Amino acid sequence: xxxxxxxxxxDFVALARFHNDHSPAARRVRVRATWLFAxxxxxxxxxxxxxxxxxxxxxxxGTEAWVAPLIFASIILIxxxxxxxxxxxxxxxxxxxxxxxMYAEATNKSVLxxxxxxLIGSELISRxxxxxxxxxxxxxxxxxxxxxxxxxxxxATTAHIIPHDAVSEGDPxxxxxxxxxxxxxxx
Numbered sequence: 747x748x749x750x751x752x753x754x755x756x757d758f759v760a761l762a763r764f765h766n767d768h769s770p771a772a773r774r775v776r777v778r779a780t781w782l783f784a785x786x787x788x789x790x791x792x793x794x795x796x797x798x799x800x801x802x803x804x805x806x807x808g809t810e811a812w813v814a815p816l817i818f819a820s821i822i823l824i825x826x827x828x829x830x831x832x833x834x835x836x837x838x839x840x841x842x843x844x845x846x847x848m849y850a851e852a853t854n855k856s857v858l859x860x861x862x863x864x865l866i867g868s869e870l871i872s873r874x875x876x877x878x879x880x881x882x883x884x885x886x887x888x889x890x891x892x893x894x895x896x897x898x899x900x901x902a903t904t905a906h907i908i909p910h911d912a913v914s915e916g917d918p919x920x921x922x923x924x925x926x927x928x929x930x931x932x933x
Contacts, residue, residue: 747924748864749908749916753857755849757895757907762845764892765903766838776837784830791822860914863898863906865924870898872906883928896922 766772795815802811849858855876862873870881887899896918898906908918 747921749921750862750914751908752912753861753907757909758849759842759845760895761905761907762841766841780833787826791819795819884930886929889922889925
């Protein structure tokens with residue numbers, strides 16, 4: 747069984763997006779960064795609010811000493827909530843920008859352009875104009891269909907990326923089924 751397709755930088759950006767959306771390691775980084783940001787902004791806001799109150803209280807403003815600091819704290823906390831709601835999209839856009847920048851650094855002849863995967867017996871053969879490789883089917887980690895792509899993972903971070911709209915020969919769904927049927931069950 748064979749499939750032929752074209753890979754562009756956009757396909758590698760899609761792989762980066764998949765990792766950003768599904769990787770437990772990426773999720774831990776996002777959660778950690780989000781918490782650090784929230785705690786940092788909250789601590790600074792609390793400190794500034796207290797100092798504002800302290801200065802006003804020292805001038806003898808009485809109960810009105812809390813009005814300006816509370817308005818300040820409310821504005822900052824509302825801004826924090828808005829920022830936290832926007833953060834997931836920011837992480838995703840950053841992953842996409844980083845992938846684009848990395849692949850723009852070189853010609854990437856061995857991964858961009860026309861690609862062919864062929865499943866013969868217990869081997870997955872990958873061909874391009876510049877390279878050919880063979881992989882025993884047991885080495886395939888998993889096969890995922892995602893957002894118009896079939897991703898054949900050969901490691902935690904590396905995959906053959908088959909964009910469904912750029913297939914010139916073969917059927918991505920049938921190819922994925924054929925690979926999945928030959929991958930031995932995990933122990």
